[in-house]
Structure formats: C-alpha cells, structure tokens
Amino acid sequence: MVRHKEVMKMRTYMIEKVVLVASIFSIVVDASRYIHRPDGAGPRLWSLPIQRSFVADDDSVIRLWPMPSQVTRGNSSISVSPNLGISLLVAGLRESQSSAIVVETFTRYKQIIFRHFESDPAKLNPIKVSVDSKQLYLDTIHVNITLDDDDLDFDTDEEYHLFIPSDLDTEQAYLQANTIYGAVRGLETFSQLCIFNFTSKETEIRSAPWDIVDSPRFKYRGLLLDTSRHYQPVEAIKQVLDSMAYAKLNVLHWHIVDEESFPLEIPSLPKLWNGAYSSSERYTTSDAREIVRYAKARGIKVMAEIDVPGHAESWGYGYSDLWPSSTCREPLDVSKNFTFEVINSILTDMREIFPFGLFHLGGDEVNTDCWSNTPEVKQWLDDNEMTAHDAYVYFVLRAQQLALSLGWQPVNWEETFNEFADMLDPRTIVHNWLGPGVAPKVVAKGFQCIVSNQDVWYLDHLNVKWKSFYTNEPLLGITNATEQQLVLGGEVCMWGETVDPSDLLQTIWPRAAAAAERLWSPLEYTSRLYDEVETRLEYFRCLLNQRNIAAAPVTNTFARSAPYGPGSCYVQ
Amino acid sequence: MVRHKEVMKMRTYMIEKVVLVASIFSIVVDASRYIHRPDGAGPRLWSLPIQRSFVADDDSVIRLWPMPSQVTRGNSSISVSPNLGISLLVAGLRESQSSAIVVETFTRYKQIIFRHFESDPAKLNPIKVSVDSKQLYLDTIHVNITLDDDDLDFDTDEEYHLFIPSDLDTEQAYLQANTIYGAVRGLETFSQLCIFNFTSKETEIRSAPWDIVDSPRFKYRGLLLDTSRHYQPVEAIKQVLDSMAYAKLNVLHWHIVDEESFPLEIPSLPKLWNGAYSSSERYTTSDAREIVRYAKARGIKVMAEIDVPGHAESWGYGYSDLWPSSTCREPLDVSKNFTFEVINSILTDMREIFPFGLFHLGGDEVNTDCWSNTPEVKQWLDDNEMTAHDAYVYFVLRAQQLALSLGWQPVNWEETFNEFADMLDPRTIVHNWLGPGVAPKVVAKGFQCIVSNQDVWYLDHLNVKWKSFYTNEPLLGITNATEQQLVLGGEVCMWGETVDPSDLLQTIWPRAAAAAERLWSPLEYTSRLYDEVETRLEYFRCLLNQRNIAAAPVTNTFARSAPYGPGSCYVQ
Secondary structure, three states: OHHHHHHHHHHHHHHHHHHHHHHHHHHHHHHHHHOOOOOOOOOOOOOOOOEOOOHHHOOOOOOOOOOOOEEEEEEEEEEEEEEEEEEEEEOOEOOOOOHHHHHHHHHHHHHHHOOOOOOOOOOOOOOOOOOOOOOOEEEEEEEEEOOOOOOOOOOOOOOEEEEEOOOOOOOOEEEEEOOHHHHHHHHHHHHHHEEEEOOOOEEEEEEEEEEEEEOOOOOEEEEEEEOOOOOOOHHHHHHHHHHHHHOOOOEEEEEOOOOOOOOEOOOOOOOHHHHOOOOOOOEOHHHHHHHHHHHHOOOOEEEEEOOOOOOOHHHHHOOHHHOOOOOOOOOOOOOOHHHHHHHHHHHHHHHOOOOOOEEEOOOOOOOOHHHHHOHHHHHHHHHOOOOHHHHHHHHHHHHHHHHHHOOOEEEEEOHHHHHHHHHOOOOOEEEOOOOOOOHHHHHHOOOEEEEOOHHHHEOOOOOOOHHHHHOOOOOOOOOOHHHHHHEEEEEEEEOOOOOOOOOHHHHHOOHHHHHHHHHHOOHHHHOOOOOHHHHHHHHHHHHHHHOOOOOOOOOOOOOOOOOOOOEOHHHO | OHHHHHHHHHHHHHHHHHHHHHHHHHHHHHHHHHOOOOOOOOOOOOOOOOEOOOHHHOOOOOOOOOOOOEEEEEEEEEEEEEEEEEEEEEOOEOOOOOHHHHHHHHHHHHHHHOOOOOOOOOOOOOOOOOOOOOOOEEEEEEEEEOOOOOOOOOOOOOOEEEEEOOOOOOOOEEEEEOOHHHHHHHHHHHHHHEEEEOOOOEEEEEEEEEEEEEOOOOOEEEEEEEOOOOOOOHHHHHHHHHHHHHOOOOEEEEEOOOOOOOOEOOOOOOOHHHHOOOOOOOEOHHHHHHHHHHHHOOOOEEEEEOOOOOOOHHHHHOOHHHOOOOOOOOOOOOOOHHHHHHHHHHHHHHHOOOOOOEEEOOOOOOOOHHHHHOHHHHHHHHHOOOOHHHHHHHHHHHHHHHHHHOOOEEEEEOHHHHHHHHHOOOOOEEEOOOOOOHHHHHHHOOOEEEEOOHHHHEOOOOOOOHHHHHOOOOOOOOOOHHHHHHEEEEEEEEOOOOOOOOOHHHHHOOHHHHHHHHHHOOHHHHOOOOOHHHHHHHHHHHHHHHOOOOOOOOOOOOOOOOOOOOEOHHHO
C-alpha cells in the first residue's frame, strides 16, 4: 500500500512541475485573452491568422461519434421532413408498455435536428411546417424493437441496425434493435446524420444510403461525477447525462459523498446531510430518483458510491460517533457496530433509489493512523488480535457483505485487490485507478475489472490531451479471450476539487468523448490513429456546442481553457 | 482620434503586464487544480480549509438581485403550493391578446421554483402533487396588468408591485403592473423569494409579508454579445437571454458581424454570409427572428449592429467590391455607391427582423489608410475635395440617414462624437466605450448616451473584479437633472475574441450582475458598498448555477477561472 502512495505522490509532484512550467508558457501565448478587442486597422494582437473552416462541408469524413462498428454509405442526399414521424413496433405491438422512452427520445432529437425552424412555444410539439409538395422527404422512421421491456441493467443490449435509403420513392428508413435502449442509441446516430443545409433551408442526410450495424465493444462505459468536493445542482447533472448520451456513454458513476460533504438525504439517518456544505447544497431522495429516471430515459445506468472507510469524514457532522475521535476523524471508526449499522441503513435507503446491479464501496486511500492512535480503537484492535491493516480488510469485507445481501454486486477501488485480493468476495469488480497495467493482474485472478488509470483517464488532470484519452487501451496486455471478457469496460473520472457548475462541462468535454469512442468503437478503428479522428472530434465538439454542451476547444494546451483567438469552432 | 488610440494602446499594454505577472502568481496558488484528488488521510494539497456556508440560512440579508427600489418585509414563513396557479387580468379582461407572454413566463418560473419535485415528462405541466389538506398554502398569484399590449420598445414600463401575505387565511398574493413586461419582472422577483426547504420538503417564502414596489433606475440595461469573433449557436444565445432576465437586463446588443466573420443571412444579398467561418456557423433569418421572439418573451429588446465602415472586412468575402482593394480591405470602400446600396439592403432586410427602435451603426476605430493608399479611392477623395477624415464623417452620416429613413434611431460608438459631434444627427445616441468621463461631455451637447467605459464594463477584461463593475456610476459628473435624463443607461460588453460556447456564460457572470444592479437599483442602495452586497452576489451566483447558468466564482482573481479548491458555492 505504501508503495502505491509513494508512486502516486512522485507522479503528482512531477505532473505539478511540468504543468507549472507549461502554464507559464501558456499564459504568454495566451496573453491575447486579456486585451481589448483588436484594433480594427492595426496589427492583430494574436499571432495566428483568423481560422476559417471547411470541415463542415467535407463529406469524405464520416461525421459520427463514436464511429459505428459497421458503416456503408453512398453518395446521394435526401431531405428530411420537419414533420418527421416515427412508426413504432415493440414486440410486434403498436401499443406497448415500454414505448414511452422511445417516443420521448425521438421527440427530444427532433427538437435538436430541427432547431433552425421557428417554433411555437405554446405547442407541445413545436415543429410543424409545410414542405414543398413536389419534393420527396424522409417523413417516417420505422422503428422495430424486439423486446417489450424497459429494464436497464448491466447486460442490457445496445445493438441497433439503422438503414437510411437514398431513393425515397421506393424505400424507407428503418431502425431495428433488440431493446428500446438499442433504439435510443440508433436515434442518436440518426440525429448526427441530419445536417441543416443553410442554402436550401432543409435538413438533409448526405452520403445516403446509409447502412449501419452497430454495437458497443465494451458494455461498461462510464463517467465518474464527484458531488462532494463541489455540489452540482440537479440541472447540472442532467446536462452531464444529456452529453453522455450524445457520446453513447452508459454509466454515471455517482461519487455522491466523500470527506468534504454529504449532500444526499438518507431518510433513516436524517442527520447525515448535516454534512452538506449548506442547507441548500443537498439532494432529496426525490432529486436522486429524478436523476435515475432522467438517466434511464437516455439508456444510462447510475452506479452510486459510498467510499468507505477512508473517504467519509463528512458523515460525522451528523453522527460524530462515526469518527474515531473528534480530532482524528478518518477512517470511519472500525471498532463500533454503529458504523456498520449506519452503512447498512445507507445502503438500504439507497437500494430504493438505485436499481442498477452494481454498487461502489470505495475502499481506496485508507490511512489507518487514526485507528492505531485512538486509545479506544486501539484497544478494540488488541482485543480482537487485529493489526490496523487487518481491520481495513475486515471493514471492506463486512461492507461488501452488506451490499451483497441487498442484491448488489460490489465494486471496490484497486487498493483492495492490491492488498488482499485473495480475501475479496469473488464477485468483486475491481476498479483500477492508480496506473496502467493493473487490469491484466486483476483478470488473471479471475476478477472482473473496470479501467480508469489516472495517468490518462482522470479528467481533472488538465494537462492530459485528447489523444492520451483516446489511445488508452483497456485490454492492453490481456490476450486470453476469457480474461478479456472480464474487463467490463472503462470510466473517465471527473473529480470535483476545482469543478463546480461553472466549469464542469468544459472539463469533461471533449476529452471524455475520446475515451467514449475507445470504449464503443471497434479496435480496428481506434487502434490506428487516423488523421481523421481529430477532425471528427473537432466536429463532435462543435456538435456538442450546438446542443448547448459547453465542450472546450480540442487542441488547447490545457483542458477547459479559452480559445486563444477568433476563429471557427471546427479548427480550435 | 490618434490620441484616443494611443491612450488605448498604452492602457492595453499596461493591463497585459499586470495580468501576466498576476497570472503567474495565480498559477502557483492554483497548482492544486492539477493534482489528483486529495489523499484521504494526508495533508490537503490546497492551503485553505474546506469552506462550509450558512449564507443560505441567513435571513438578515435580502436575497434578491437586483435589489428592488422599495422593500418592506416581516418575519413569518408561508408555504407555496406546488399546484400554484395564476389568476390573470389584463386591462380588466380574463382573455386578452397579450396574456400569453405572462402565462408562458409563469410556467417557466414554476418549473424553476419547484425543481425539487419529481416530474412526469409525459405531461405538459409536470408539477401536480398533493399537498397537506390541513395546511394553508399560497396557491394563487393574482396578476393585474393595466395595458393589453405586448409591444416592447425603448420606453416600455417595467414597474411592478408585488405583495406576498403572511396570513393566508385572510390575504392573497398580488402582482400589479402597468405592462406585461412589468409583470415579467415581478415574477422573476417572486421566483427568487421562493426557497425550497430541505427539511419540510416544501417551497416556502420566508420573511413574509413582503411588499415590494419596484422599477428600474435606468431604462437601458444592456449586454453586448459579439458573434463575429466566435460564432455562438442559437441555443447559447438563448441561454444568455435566460440569464439576462434573471438579472433584469433588458437589451441584448447583438454585435452580429465584424471583420472576422459575417454569420447572418441577408436575403437580398445572399453572398454576404460567405463571410461566415463555415457553412454551418450561420444564422438564418428564422434563427434571428427566433432570438428576437425568445428575447421578447423575457422582456428583452434586441438591438442589432453593423459596425461601419471600420469593422466590416468579412463583408467582402461575398462582395469583394466592398474592399478598397483585395490587399487593403478595411474600411469599406467609401468611394462606391455600391457600398451604400449594400448597407441599405442590409438595413432593409434587418428591419424585418429587429423591431426595436434603436439600431447600432458602429463607427469606431476607423483607420483610413486604405482609402488614402488605394489609387481609385484616393482619386475619388480628390475629386470630391475630401480628406480621408472628411470621408469618414461622410460615411457615418450617410449610414445614419439610411437608418433614420427606416425609422430607426441610430446609435454610434463615441469616436463619432469625439471627432465630429456638431455634424451628427441630433437623434444620435452616443455609445461610450473608450473610458470614463465621456457621458458628461455627450449630454452637455444635448445627445443621449449609453455608458460602457471599457476600463470596468468590458467583460473580456478578465482582471476586472465585480466591485469595479458595481461601482461604475453612469451619472458620475452629471448634476443637471435634464442632462441626467439623457443618460439612457449602460451596457456591459462581451467581446468574443476568446469566448466561444465553452466559456461564454462564466465570462459574463457573475460580473454582469454587478452592473445590472447598478443600473436597476436606487443609487442610495448601490452607492454605499454594504458588506452585504458581496454576500448577496454570492447568493445570486449560486442561484444562477441552480438555474443551469454557468456563473463563475465571485471572488476569483480572474474572471471565469475555476474554483481553487473544494467548498460551498456560497463562499467561492
């Protein structure tokens, strides 16, 4: 354990130094941002010329993100009717219990696709315009879904088949999927194909016919959101969920609480959210359910976390017995049964909110000094003939059993595996973070694994560029097919120390999209760094901007920094 | 003219130096942002303690922004029914032509006020829950509007009177206004009074009864948005409009085109938007009308600008005859009648889109070297016995006449006043920007004036803090009451060189709010820098965050920079 911490500290130190030097350089380059607008006739105060772009018209590039598994296309253009409708069959039925999510998704995308048409806000469906009666328009998507089931869990199938014809006289558009969530993914792809033509004033699909057969490479494609270091309002989380759906990410790992604050209501222990930053930086259980509902409507699962015992100081603001002592507050007091009663109550209340089959129990960065140095706890260790490390193992395993008894498969950060793999419940999913090279060891021992190596998949590392996110291969060093199956996927992590609603989206995007494509698209595509990938990512970041997601410039020296001067979205 | 430019250049140079030094310092302080999440048990890598906040519970402070003209309040709390309704009378009628905007506004605020209640997205009105039948709730606002008229122009009255009772048994809530736009302002104030109580799970209004009589100090309270240096998608502009309404700003000064790009469609001259950055970084006339409609629904007027002749290089990408020559492209060619035909066509097409009575013709930063150095233009100057400066005057005045003939009152940047005040049409509104002290000279000559002195009201000056925005007094140095009336108000300017959709809102907010209060609230309030103002601004920035507006921390060293470490929204 010490070894890992030392490595991490050294790495952090080196990153800081590099960043510091690079930042000073960046400020010099970026001095233009502090000036007045340019003197109209004088020399420009930034050194690079104004950048225009023709990327938006380059049909040689497939402007879909992430790249589908199989694409064939032609060279015709068709027009899409602003009165576009959906013809939906679920399990062969026109009326079905699970169709609502598909209809809602279609309505949402319609508003995105036809945003250049004037709307009438008084109407529920704002877009209804007359079209040229002599021209043929794509006016219906036929959607056919096999299963009438809106359950969303770990194994939910996301495959879809999308066909867009080039000859509207004889053919129609089809979207086929096994589940409603496959259809949700297919509608996202459809929406990205629809491009508004500013000359004809019509929405068109170029390069038709399109025949797309698509499914994800990994079934777990996550984003961690930390709402403890800064509170993120429900509306901000919803925007993160919107943006995740655009990149086909499918798990929101909600790192709800940590040592800094405890924003979530736990009805059975109402004083826990005394640990919130303030009386309003809180989530009610209704808020949390609303987030789960909103995520589900986008095919996104919500994995909640309580990070025990090491990241839980804020719990004690409501129940100070959880602290070893008032001056030594972390990890949670292992010696009291009360501690595990609290964990059980939290998990029981959370089980009502979070239906997803995985639950994250943390377990990282546990410094046991407070246990060894607090007389009462030290006495308990001695009475039970435990070292502090034994107690750490005991704590993690006991928490796992509580989660398992509620029907959850536990996820733990990798320290638990690194330090006592052989004692972990075999159902444990090991969540890598310290660095690369962990997954091969995890799967060799038969555990499932989620990859989040911090060197390249931590979004709070502002000096890590999109290419490093993109080239991180979860199966690196794993050749055995059975072992490969144990890598469930990966997750980018948005730790919240310097992220509040003012900079959340631009810290996440566009870099999270690079990981999203790595996790969705075939290895044959993502393992060759085509020049076109950066062009496609520029295009996707502009698409996010058009959809009101504040994705930052792709090629900045540091994530979330401002564009350095005037220019087209497509080349910054 | 030269004098002003020299002063400006020197000022710019000094700002750059100061900013550079301060930035390096800031990076050192902010190194924490580049690290991994804190080691749970080790020392924190940021030096300040975690900040908790009790501002949210401090009822001694009036948590309204901007501060109303007259407020009295009590010390009771009432609960607001989530089924809150509106009882609307316009000119004494239940049904009226102009009521739609009030109903739409009410519906919008209801979604904001009750955001902690679970919603059913299938329903148009998502909030309908049962309430405790034994308790009294505020369930209706009686809104009474004098004029049945939805016209919105320069003189539109925004006064309102809002009464919230403390005894629901005998009294009801009333909102009285002369116009629907006064009611729109009053509903914003009402929405800010509604606070969700996380303990009772009810929305409540504390410190009732409230009796608020409110009207703005200045009738022009603007924000300039530059969509030429970076294209801002329609959705981004709509979010700016949302946020402006929250701060009761009422003019969007849309600096649509400039030398870098020409994004707007001009139907009569379809090649003009060849000057757009790309085929998709464009606004159709429908887009522009939609922006005007969306603004109007929030009581916001849209003042369009074409900045002639000095900021118009991009026009020539479609019509190169507008350039003096292909190598000397600015200002617009004064010698050709075609130039004025183009301006007239643009204005004629824009008149169909922008109903507001003011139109901005720019006129700043005109370097006439291209006129003197291009043989054909020089010949024309000689033939007409004009100096280059004479031609500048001629250009501005001729453009003014075109705007006037379309029924617009022209606005020009202050250089036109500084250099040839006596020749300007007396209806000219002079827009100050170069520095303080201009307004007294403008109004002494009998012109109307808009104040935007760049030293403190330019949002792209990232080193200017909220207090400098707040203390900028538009009437400074003007004691004569008649002259004071000529100061229409002021405007903060969001020039777009380093602002795209990824950093637009956090560069505007919260600093624009400081100017908004200066322009709305009584001088007696804003001229004394109460300690409470910063507390109120912290609160307002958190309110913006809760409403999905990415307002940056209030107390940062530089605008739009990240929070420096974990903590409550209310103290960062």
